[in-house]
Amino acid sequence: MASEFDIARVRTRFPALNAEQVFLDNAGGSQVLDTVIESITCYLSTTNVQLGATYGISRAATAAFTKGYEAAAEFINANPDEICLGISTTQLLHNLSTALQFQPGDELVRIAGRLGLQVKWWSASDPRNPVCDLDELSQLLSEKTRLVACPHASNITGTITKVKEIAKLVHQYPRALLCVDGVALAPASSDVKDLDVDIYAFSQYKVYGPHIAQLYVSSRIHNQIDSLGHFFKGTDTLDLKLNLASASYEAIQSIPAVLEYLGPNPSATWDKIASHEEKLQAILLDCLRSEDQITIYGEPSASKELRVPVISFTVQGIKSSKVIEVVELRTRFCFRHGHMHSHRLLNDIVGLEDVEDGVVRFSMLHYNTEEEINLLVGTLKEIISSLVCSTV
Secondary structure, X not given: OOOOOOHHHHHHOOHHHHOOOEEOEHHHOOOOOHHHHHHHHHHHXXXXXXXXXXXXXXXXXXXXXXXXXXXXXXXXXXXXHHEEEEOOHHHHHHHHHHHEOOOOOOEEEEEOOHHHOEEEEEOOOOOOOOOXXXXXXXHHOOOOEEEEEEEOEOOOOOEEOOHHHHHXXXXXXXXXXXXXXXXXXXXXXXXXXXXXXXXXXXXXXXXXXXXXXXXXXXXXXXXXXXXXXXXXXXXXXXXXXXXXXXXXXXXXXXXXXXXXXHOXXXXXXXXXXXXXXXXXXXXXXXXXXXXXXXXXXXXXXXXXXXEOOEEEEEEOOEOHHHHHHHHHHHOOEEOEEEOOOOHHHHHHHHOOOOOOOEEEEEEOOOOOOHHHHHHHHHHHHHHHHHHHHHHO
């Protein structure tokens, strides 16, 4: 990426943006970089063979695969032997839950029994802006605490969790581990060493890459993980312990293209990206706050330090599905409604009457433009006014 943020240049790197659609469902997956697409095409065209053989094409494929793993590790400041790549974070975390050693009586703390474990729910008090409260967490922790799990950001509210502070609190208990779901953060310059997390999961397809998921587990707890793999394959890396079969070769080897896009100073690039996304969500939040019939869920500020550009709301007296239906009839905006797999959040904390209908959610990324969001704002004002009037 260039030294200055150039939205026109950014958009040329994403072929899907040549279509008429305006992509505002990015929390479900970003559009893909041109160089990622080219890398996958090239791999399948020239090196689509099994890894690990001695002939030339196999050696080339193996080298590309290895570079992919190294890039994935570099992306979050981890070592290659601390990560595992797979088809989904759900699958990777399921594998980890099977392999991680627990004892009867261990306590798990999750947001919001097998093996005789005790599960404690870490809830939130404010239904409109539910956050991970550290004081409440401290009351749940004990010498028996084995695992604390939380999101780095909510895929409904967009609110960013104070992971470093949580890690400091959790690690006061020697056996307690912190597992962070970074999927919704996407993962915006996540440094797992700086965060001091034990486990971190996210999806490469949320950050302009291939449809593949990534799991980090700190090497300091590898001795607490049993191997799920073949006995003859060894246990030196997380991948050997947890991956029952390798993820897509062509997807993995394309990951370096994402790092190339971020440039020699990824941290500075992420800052530019976040600043642009902050402007986008400020425009949308200002619009939504001006409508009395709208309830916004999540951090009210547009600050990039407090939230990511995932904005959810409901309209009083109007089904979320109806808002979607009318907008889609009139425009090319792509977004969605529902619970987005955050059923407990919307049911138990937010208290929506119809969780399946859920919220209206817009999720933006740095390739969206201010012009697109201003057009969205004008459309929303007109449509919501019309829908509200029709119900009076």
